[in-house]
Amino acid sequence: MSNEEQLSLFGGDPEPPTTSFNAIPTDASVPVPQGTYPDLDALANHCNQCQRCGLAATRTHAVVSRGNPAADLVVIGEGPGQHEDEKGLPFVGRSGELLEKIFASVNLSSEDDIYICNVVKCRPPKNRNPNPDEIEACKPYLLEQIRLVDPKIVLLTGAVAVKSVLNEKRGITKIRGQWFEWENRLCMPIFHPAYLLRNPSREKGKPKWLMWQDMQAVQAKLEELRSR
Ligand code: URA
Numbered sequence: 001m002s003n004e005e006q007l008s009l010f011g012g013d014p015e016p017p018t019t020s021f022n023a024i025p026t027d028a029s030v031p032v033p034q035g036t037y038p039d040l041d042a043l044a045n046h047c048n049q050c051q052r053c054g055l056a057a058t059r060t061h062a063v064v065s066r067g068n069p070a071a072d073l074v075v076i077g078e079g080p081g082q083h084e085d086e087k088g089l090p091f092v093g094r095s096g097e098l099l100e101k102i103f104a105s106v107n108l109s110s111e112d113d114i115y116i117c118n119v120v121k122c123r124p125p126k127n128r129n130p131n132p133d134e135i136e137a138c139k140p141y142l143l144e145q146i147r148l149v150d151p152k153i154v155l156l157t158g159a160v161a162v163k164s165v166l167n168e169k170r171g172i173t174k175i176r177g178q179w180f181e182w183e184n185r186l187c188m189p190i191f192h193p194a195y196l197l198r199n200p201s202r203e204k205g206k207p208k209w210l211m212w213q214d215m216q217a218v219q220a221k222l223e224e225l226r227s228r
Helices: 003-008 040-047 054-058 082-087 094-104 132-149 159-165 193-198 207-226
Strands: 073-077 114-118 153-157 180-182 185-190
Touching: 040 132, 073 132, 073 159, 094 193, 094 207, 114 132, 132 159, 153 159, 153 207, 159 185, 185 207, 193 207
Parallel strands: 073 114, 073 153, 153 185
Antiparallel strands: 180 185
């Protein structure tokens, strides 16, 4: 046995990964393994070339994220609408405006405290719900975002996000405000801001009031986790 072979029996540094994400075709329907992207820029770059589902044909921009990539809190929405598609940023229309106000009510801002993304990165035509194939095609990107941001808490806003992420049959009105575990972290379903725009009453027991309760619970949990 040569010296080198003998030395190799002692283990040593693991071999560097040989597959680069650039080697994964953007039309591949194969799963993208966790750990594929070295950082969020590489992931965004790949999303902008992605052809893994039919939504690529009609998008203006892939809508990957906005906010703080080192945030303790991630908010996952359903998918981009028209404004988001045009700007390439999530939640920049009326829903986004309301979301910012909701965060501000518990002293959180997307600039400092929150990373915002969606279940699907490309706009479904006419704002229809994304279909299961589209959600599956986009899921590796979402999982990589969660791995790279590494938040303490994930909020799922609206029924589509909840259904896509948690294998949960109960409706959003039943499970909003409850804590779940997903990807080894705390996760809470909350109402979608578009639903709150359609239900503007702030009366006790109404959706906006319930959202306020949920956000206070989220803020308290964040503080608890940060102080550990
Ligand atoms: N609704 C969503 O779910 N996501 C957006 O980015 C915008 C509106």
